Structure formats: C-alpha cells, structure tokens
Amino acid sequence: MNRTDALDVVKESIVRVIPDADVAALGPDDTFRDALEMDSLDFLSFIETLSERTGVRIDDEDTPCLTTLSGSADFLVARTK
Template identity: 45%
Template sequence: MTQPLTQDRAHAAIRTALRGFATEADLETLDPGENLREALELDSLDFLTFVERLSGDLGTRIEEADYAKLSTLDSTTEFLLTRG
C-alpha cells in the first residue's frame, strides 16, 4: 500500500527536481510565493526538465494543462498534495 504524500516529501521532491538550476542556499531563501521561473531564471526547457524530474521522482504524470499550478513553491506543493 502506497503511503500518502506528505508536505515534507513534496518539498524534498521539489528541491531535488530544482537541483542544477539553483543552489540549496538559493532554494532556502526563495520566497514560497515567488514565481519559480522568474526567480530561478528558468527557460521553457529548464521548466520542462523540472516537471519531468518531479514526475519521475513521485511516479506520477504531470499534464501540460497543470503546468500553471507549478508556478511557486507553495502552489507546486499544494498541487502535489492534492494529487496525493
């Protein structure tokens, strides 16, 4: 039986998916409501890589229609938790 996704697990998955685009220090100081693409200067390919890493880590497919829900740390966490 699969355990439900926790907030801590969601945060860890997001940070792991963003490795290479930002340092741990940058991620720690990033405002949870700040736009990820702007703050981390992610272009379209970088963002797609982030989504693919996140999908792979959590074993769930993220549809293109849901990309807007991945705009901030808070919204990405909320999206992942509701998908659970």
C-alpha cells in the first residue's frame, strides 16, 4: 500500500465512524480526537474499521501511532510492505 492509498483508507474509515466528519479539513498532524471531537468509543470503532478494511492487525500499543492522518498512513504503509 502506498501513502496515498493509506490516506484514503484512513479518511474513509473515519467517515464510516463519523459520517459528518470533515476529513478534507484535517491537517496531516491534527489529532482526530481534538479536530473531530472523537470520543474513546469512536476512536476504538475507527481502529476496528481500519483493521477490518486493511487486514492489518492493530494492537493496543499501536494506537498512539494512529491519532493523526500522517501517523496512520505511515503505520499502514510500514505494515503492508
């Protein structure tokens, strides 16, 4: 998976959890929880959706990497090589 594909999957996963989220306005380093007012249940749902859509196993210790578009894309690119 390349970085562009990874960013698309991350954005689509966010929209599945928060349908009215303005992902186009998200900066690469904006934290989802702050920018989208994502609560812990939404964040967990995002992680589960991301894992299901990519087939990438995401452990609890990986979640700090998945709080921004940039971090999530980097994580997916690294895990799908």
